[in-house]
Amino acid sequence: MATQVFKIADTFRKDVKYTFCPGCDHGVAVRLVAEVLEELGLKEKAIVAAAIGCSVTIYDFLNIDALESPHGRAMAEATGIKRARPDKFVFTYQGDGDFASIGLAESMHAALRGEKISAICINNTTYGMTGGQLGPTTMVGQVTTTSPTGRNLEYYGYPIKVAEHIALCDGTAFSARVSLDTVANIRKAKQAIKKAFEVQLKGLGFGFVEILSSCPTNWKMTPEQAHDRVRNEMMQVFKPGIYKDITEKSGK
Amino acid sequence: MAVECLTGKKVLIKGNYAIAQAAVNAGCECYFGYPITPQSEIGEFMSGKMQELGRAYVSAESELAAINMVLGACSTGVKAMSSSSSCAVALMQEALSYATADELPVVLVSVMRGGPGLGNIYPSQGDYNQSTKGGGNGDYKLIVLAPSTVQECADLTYKAFYLAHKYKNPTVLLADGLLGQMMEPVEFKPYPYPEIDNSSWALTGAKGRDGRIIRSYAPLADRQCEFLEKLYDKYKKIEENETEWEELNAEDADVVLVSFGSTSRNVNSAAKLLRQKGLKVGTFRPITLFPFPNNRLAELSKSVKKFVVVEVNMGQMVNDVKLAVNGRVPVELINKGVGTPPSPEEIAAKVEELM
Numbered sequence: 001m002a003t004q005v006f007k008i009a010d011t012f013r014k015d016v017k018y019t020f021c022p023g024c025d026h027g028v029a030v031r032l033v034a035e036v037l038e039e040l041g042l043k044e045k046a047i048v049a050a051a052i053g054c055s056v057t058i059y060d061f062l063n064i065d066a067l068e069s070p071h072g073r074a075m076a077e078a079t080g081i082k083r084a085r086p087d088k089f090v091f092t093y094q095g096d097g098d099f100a101s102i103g104l105a106e107s108m109h110a111a112l113r114g115e116k117i118s119a120i121c122i123n124n125t126t127y128g129m130t131g132g133q134l135g136p137t138t139m140v141g142q143v144t145t146t147s148p149t150g151r152n153l154e155y156y157g158y159p160i161k162v163a164e165h166i167a168l169c170d171g172t173a174f175s176a177r178v179s180l181d182t183v184a185n186i187r188k189a190k191q192a193i194k195k196a197f198e199v200q201l202k203g204l205g206f207g208f209v210e211i212l213s214s215c216p217t218n219w220k221m222t223p224e225q226a227h228d229r230v231r232n233e234m235m236q237v238f239k240p241g242i243y244k245d246i247t248e249k250s251g252k
Numbered sequence: 253m254a255v256e257c258l259t260g261k262k263v264l265i266k267g268n269y270a271i272a273q274a275a276v277n278a279g280c281e282c283y284f285g286y287p288i289t290p291q292s293e294i295g296e297f298m299s300g301k302m303q304e305l306g307r308a309y310v311s312a313e314s315e316l317a318a319i320n321m322v323l324g325a326c327s328t329g330v331k332a333m334s335s336s337s338s339c340a341v342a343l344m345q346e347a348l349s350y351a352t353a354d355e356l357p358v359v360l361v362s363v364m365r366g367g368p369g370l371g372n373i374y375p376s377q378g379d380y381n382q383s384t385k386g387g388g389n390g391d392y393k394l395i396v397l398a399p400s401t402v403q404e405c406a407d408l409t410y411k412a413f414y415l416a417h418k419y420k421n422p423t424v425l426l427a428d429g430l431l432g433q434m435m436e437p438v439e440f441k442p443y444p445y446p447e448i449d450n451s452s453w454a455l456t457g458a459k460g461r462d463g464r465i466i467r468s469y470a471p472l473a474d475r476q477c478e479f480l481e482k483l484y485d486k487y488k489k490i491e492e493n494e495t496e497w498e499e500l501n502a503e504d505a506d507v508v509l510v511s512f513g514s515t516s517r518n519v520n521s522a523a524k525l526l527r528q529k530g531l532k533v534g535t536f537r538p539i540t541l542f543p544f545p546n547n548r549l550a551e552l553s554k555s556v557k558k559f560v561v562v563e564v565n566m567g568q569m570v571n572d573v574k575l576a577v578n579g580r581v582p583v584e585l586i587n588k589g590v591g592t593p594p595s596p597e598e599i600a601a602k603v604e605e606l607m
Contacts, residue, residue: 043458044457044458044459045459046457046458047327047328047455049324050467056469059463059465059467062463063462063463064457064458064463065455065456065458065463065464065465066455066465066466066467067327067354067455067465067467068350068465068466068467068468069320069323069324070320070346070347070350073316073317073320073347075317076312076316076317076320076321076323077320077321077323077324077327078324079284079310079321079324080282080320080321080322080323080324080325080326080327080332081324081325081327081328081455082324083310083321084281084282084308084324084328084330084332085456088328088456088457089457105313105316105317106313106317106320109312109317113310
C-alpha cells in the first residue's frame with residue numbers, strides 16, 4: 001500500500017512554479033516557512049511583509065495575505081500591521097541586504113521595541129537579484145562585482161553578524177542562525193523558524209532566524225560547490241546556533 | 253466605538269492640537285511619528301490620547317519608518333496617520349509613491365517650515381510642489397488639502413481620512429508653522445463622513461479565501477501601462493468630484509488674488525482694503541491643491557483682467573495658475589521666501605502697483 005511521505009503544505013499557492021535559480025536555498029527556506037505556517041495553523045491569520053530582492057517573490061508562493069514593502073522597510077510595514085491588528089500573525093521574509101543594510105535601523109528598533117513580529121533573514125553574502133554585489137554580509141576576501149579583488153577590510157570594512165546583533169536587543173525573545181546545507185540542518189532550521197513564530201504567538205517578543213543560504217548563480221558555482229562553500233566558509237564565520245531564547249531561561 | 257472628544261463645544265485651541273483631536277475623533281486607530289518642529293505637538297498629544305483609548309502610537313526610529321508603519325497599518329484597512337514637516341516629509345516621499353501604487357489610504361499631516369535643507373522653523377509654503385508634484389518616483393498624485401484657519405485644520409483632517417479611504421489614495425493635509433502654532437476658536441463636529449467598506453481589499457488574514465497581495469511590482473510592461481491608466485482614471489474622478497475652492501467677489505473683479513492656506517487670511521483683508529478704495533478686486537483660494545480648481549480659474553480668466561498670486565515661497569502655485577489660465581490674461585506674483593505672510597497693507601500696496 002502506498003504511504004504518503006511528502007506533502008506540499010496547504011499554505012502554498014496551487015500550480016505555482018518556483019522562479020528561484022537552481023540550487024538556491026530560497027526554495028527550501030520558503031517551503032519551511034510554508035510548512036511551519038501550516039503546522040501552527042496560521043494560514044488564516046498570517047500577514048507577511050515582503051521585502052525587496054529575491055525574497056520579494058515569497059507572495060507568489062504562499063497563499064496568505066501579503067504586503068510589499070519598499071527596500072529595507074519591511075519591518076516598519078510589519079510593525080504597522082501588527083499594531084493595527086494585534087490578533088494577526090505577522091512576519092517578514094527579507095534578504096541580508098534588506099534586513100541588515102538598508103533596513104538595519106528598522107530591524108534593530110523593531111527588536112528593541114520587542115515587537116511581536118517574527119523575521120526571517122536570508123544571508124547569502126551578496127545582493128542576489130541585482131547580480132552579486134558586495135553586501136553587508138559579504139565575507140572577508142570574497143570577490144563580488146563591486147569587490148573585484150575581494151573584500152579587503154582596509155577598503156570595505158567588516159561584514160555584520162546579524163543573529164548576534166539581534167540577540168543583543170532586549171526586546172528579542174529568540175534569535176538563531178541556521179543553515180540548509182544538509183538534511184539534518186534543514187530540520188534544525190525548521191525548528192528554529194517554529195520557535196521564532198511561537199514566541200510571537202506567546203506574546204514574548206521579537207523572533208528572529210538568520211538562514212545561511214547558497215547563491216550558486218552569483219557565486220559562479222554549481223549547487224554542490226555552493227553548499228560546500230556554505231559549510232566550509234560561511235558556517236566557520238557565521239556560526240549556526242541559538243543566540244538568544246528567553247523560553248529556555250523562563251521555561252515559558 | 254467612535255470617540256468624540258470636545259464635540260459640540262467651542263474651544264480655543266492650537267492648530268496642531270486641533271488636527272490631532274480631529275484625527276482621534278475621525279477614528280484614527282494608529283499614529284506613527286518622529287518629532288520635528290513646528291508640528292511636534294501632534295505627536296505629543298497622540299502619545300497620551302492613543303494609549304488612553306487603547307489605540308496604537310509608536311515613536312518611530314525615523315520618518316522613513318514612521319510613514320512605512322502607516323502603510324502597514326493602512327494595508328489592514330484601519331485609519332492610520334503620521335505627521336511631519338518639510339525636510340522630514342522629504343524623507344517620506346518614497347513611501348508615498350509606494351502608497352499611491354499600492355492604493356493605500358495613508359493620511360499625512362505636513363506642517364511646512366522654511367527650506368530648502370534644514371532651513372528654519374518659520375512658517376512657509378515652500379512645500380506646495382513637494383505635495384502636489386511629488387518627490388517620489390513615477391506618475392502619481394496625492395490628494396492635498398490646504399486649511400487656512402484652525403477650524404479648517406480640524407474639518408479638513410476629517411475630510412483627509414474620508415477621501416483617503418474613499419479613493420484608496422494617500423492624502424496630505426498641508427498646513428504650515430503659522431497654523432500649527434496659532435490658537436483660534438474651534439467647534440469640533442462629530443466625524444461627518446460615512447465609513448468606507450474596505451472588506452474587499454484589506455489584509456486581514458486569508459480566512460475562507462485566497463491570500464491577497466498588495467503590491468506595485470509589475471514585471472510586465474503591459475500590466476504596468478494598464479495599471480497607470482486605471483490610476484489616472486481614478487485621479488480624473490477625484491478631479492470631477494472633489495475639487496474645492498473658496499472665492500470672494502471674483503465674478504465681477506478686474507483683478508483676482510489667488511492664494512492658499514494661511515496666506516489667504518491676509519489676502520482676504522488686502523482685497524477688502526482695495527474694495528474700500530473702489531478697486532474691483534476679488535479673491536480665490538484653492539482648498540484642494542490636488543485636485544486643483546483649473547476649470548474654475550479658466551472660466552474666471554474670461555472676465556478677469558489679471559490674476560495676482562500671493563504665496564510664501566519663491567513662486568510655486570503661480571505656475572499652476574498660469575497653466576489653468578493658459579495665457580489668456582497676465583498672472584503676476586507677490587511673494588516672500590519664508591516667514592509670516594506679507595501684511596494686508598503690503599499686499600494691497602503691491603497689488604495697486606500691478607494694476
